[in-house]
Amino acid sequence: MSDAWRNEFLIQWHLTERCNLSCRHCYQEGRTRTELPLDEIAGILRAFTATFNAWKEEYGMVFQPRLQVTGGEPLIRRDLFDLLDFASESGFTLSLLTNGALVDDSTADAIAAREIDLVQISLEGGSKTHDAVRGAGAFEKATSAARRLSERGQFVSFNMTLSRLNAGEVDSLIEAGNGTGASRISFSRLVPSGSGLELADAILMPRELKEVYEELNQRNEPAIEVVCRDPLMGLFSARDGRPASAKEEMPVGGCSAGLAAITVLPDGTAMACRRLGLVIGNLLETPFRELWVESPELWSLRSRENYTGRCGSCARWAVCRGCRAVANAVSAGAGKPDVFADDPQCWLMRAD
Ligand code: SF4
Ligand code: SF4
Secondary structure: OOOOOOEEEEEEEEOOOOOOOOOOOOOOOOOOOOOOOHHHHHHHHHHHHHHHHHHHHHHOOOEEEEEEEEOOOHHHOOOHHHHHHHHHHOOOEEEEEEOOOOOOHHHHHHHHOOOOOEEEEEOOOOHHHHHHHHOOOHHHHHHHHHHHHHHOOOOEEEEEEEOOOOHHHHHHHHHHHHHHOOOEEEEEEOOOOHHHHHHHHHOOOHHHHHHHHHHHHHOOOOOOEEEEOOHHHHHHOOOOOOOOOOOOOOOOOOOOEOOOEEEEOOOOEEEOOOOOOOEEEEOOOOOHHHHHHHOHHHHHHHOHHHOOOHHHHOOOHHHOOOOHHHHHHHHHHOOOOOOOOOOOOOOOOOOO
16 A cells, blocks of 8 residues: 555644633533653653554554644643754644744744744634633734734634534634735634633533534635544545445544544543543553453444433444544533443434
């Protein structure tokens, strides 16, 4: 199999829980976790590389690892650029997720001088909405950061966490993107956990989410790419390129938890997805390959039989599975946390 065919494998690494902002929908509940030093992070990254090399040799499966550094606010870490340099030299594609507030001219120079594939800046809509969620002055800082980076040729994407607070502000986001030279805007759903719990009433009803996603699906902006990787986007088309089947017993697309991604916390704790909160071990203690192959938590996410509701019998299960994080958070809010609950925002199940 040629190297031209590569599966991307996402390693989302929360380098720190420290942050310069206190956003209303933040899913972090505390800011006390120890941070691994650079040499221990490098050791874990080497273990990822060794595993991908072994899978290529043993099974002919070629993976391109993407290291997505985030936080808290990753730019708070003084050794961030040393880490990015190490990862880049080790063959990882790099993404940097930031709130943008610390991106002054010299930081923008340092970012743009590196091979960073994507800088993603969170933006919640127009300035009023963004500042209401992220604090006064945050919009100006985020858009200035995007402008500085774009001027230096850096690929920048804005990301909006969709809820009732901002579902009507897609145009504001596009306007901000066009005004700053950003190349892409992307969307994710609000997960009502952590600080986001207080916004539980703000999650969109299935019909409302469908309307927003329909609009995104039809958007064709001349100067900016509009992207939404939510599993539910597959409902609009055969984007996943596969016919749906009620028989498949293993996931092949949709939610990446247990399939093509892993989240690492500052102390090396590994999770299927940060927003899901399902701990599978610690990469300082258990090598990545062992965790990935043997974790009962990951196998439970991969097994259709655990999905007892409509998701479990849905013809689209193997290419969707809904968002497990939203399912878990909403069922927890109702007093019965269930990772395998139906995705409460799927409009296949509910008309409201
Ligand atoms: S029922 Fe579940 S698996 Fe089927 S489309 Fe909806 S969220 Fe996806
Ligand atoms: S649980 Fe939700 S946020 Fe996490 S990988 Fe799946 S779809 Fe994405």
